[in-house]
Amino acid sequence: MTHAISRKTYLFTFLGLLGLTLSTTLLGFVDMGPFNMIAAVGIAACKACLIAAFFMHALIEAKVIRVVLTGGVIWFLILISFTLSDYISRSW
Amino acid sequence: MANPIALLLREQYSTPVQQRETSKLGMWIFIMTEIMLFGGLFLAFSVYRMSFPQAFVKGSADMSIVLGSINTAVLICSSFTMALAVYSAETGNRRMLTVFLIATMILGLVFLGIKFTEYYQHYLQHEAPAVWFDHTGPDSGHLEMFFVLYFLMTGLHAVHMLVGEGILTAMVIRNHRGSFSADYYTPVEISGLYWHFVDIIWVFLFAIFYVEGLHLHKL
The missing domain is CATH 1.20.5 (Single alpha-helices involved in coiled-coils or other helix-helix interfaces)
Structure with a gap:
């Protein structure tokens, strides 16, 4: 069986997730009113897509x-x- | 003595691929029911957040962003090791499978340890609804609602983490007994799906509880 997803892809996904977490935290220190929540949930949705697509193999299922x-x-x-x-x- | 290949394929399936796809489909359907379970709580949070924005920003400012961010990173690391565990199973590397499963479990326990440290801090700050909550002011009832949702949602998530620890323990034992090979590792794969799903839930919990009041922090 071949591996549809390589270890390199997992590593980039992992680094991407850490980067997005950092950006969530940093963005929180800027007062954007209600957009703080919108930005945080938006970034969370991106992270969820990354996890589902690559870690959970949703893209290739x-x-x-x-x-x-x-x-x-x-x-x-x-x-x-x-x-x-x-x-x-x-x-x- | 039964044929090992026959043990891998249950009689209701025509091929191993069909058997594997069926198990995965079942797990995905279970995950969708979990989305509905947490979905109700996310809905409750959205409604209360819309109704009492000031109290919820205030509650969010009382969260520990350091512990919250570290915990998010820890859980993402555990998802990464879980993905590598599935990869090891796929390649039939049983030793690395055990290593990555145990690494995932340790990171999960670190997460739970940090989580309970946070709970204890909230308790000491009298922010434990129905147990020890004394905040005064016009918003205090709404602030209490924020903490009710916080404990309920992160608590339900922590229960899922504990279940995940149990599942991974079972996987380590089964791998030790030699149940898995490059031809058959479906249980590891669907345990991974569960673990990643619990990670996704936390990503959203972090976003809704920790971030909004951050600009009120005095650093």
């Missing part, structure tokens, strides 16, 4: 697994966005 993953993420986004759209629009 069978199509059915990628369908399950995409489906799960979409349901989670529905949960968050529909509920928050209610809370945000209550004061309108």
Whole structure:
């Protein structure tokens, strides 16, 4: 069996994750109002994509697994966005 | 004595590849149910954060960014060693598989140690809801809600870490007994999926709890 993902790729993923963690911490010291949270969660989403794509092999898995993953993420986004759209629009 | 190849392939599958793909699919579906479990808590956090922004920024300022950042780095290191463990299993390197599994477990325990140090510090600062919480001021109830969510979400994550430690212990024992080879290492692979997933949850917990109040820190 060949290795679809090399140790070098794992190493770069690892370094990328550490770099993104550092940038999360450093960005936090800048007062950007509500954008602090948006930036932090945005960077976290990038890190999650890196982990899923390379460490969890999501990029090279069978199509059915990628369908399950995409489906799960979409349901989670529905949960968050529909509920928050209610809370945000209550004061309108 | 049964044929070792026959032991690798259960009777309901046609090929080893089909068996492996089925196990992985099952693990991914389990991970999706876990997203829903944590998703409810992330939703609760979002609603309370939107309703009481000042109290939540204040609560976030009481987090230890040093311990939080170190813990994030420790968990990322453990994911890296876990990825290397799966790689070792893939190449049939049993010795390195054990080494990387144990390294992953040690990093996991370091994470839990730091986490409980943080819990203890919050307890000493009277920030443990329902146990010892005394903060006064107009925001105190909302601040308490921040800490309720903090302990609930990081606590549930810590429980997942403990389960992960148990799974990895089982993998070390099975590897020691010679259950894995380059032809059969599916249990190691799906344990890795679980471990990486728990890492992803922490990445988001770090982002929502530790960062927002950081600019209020006096360094």
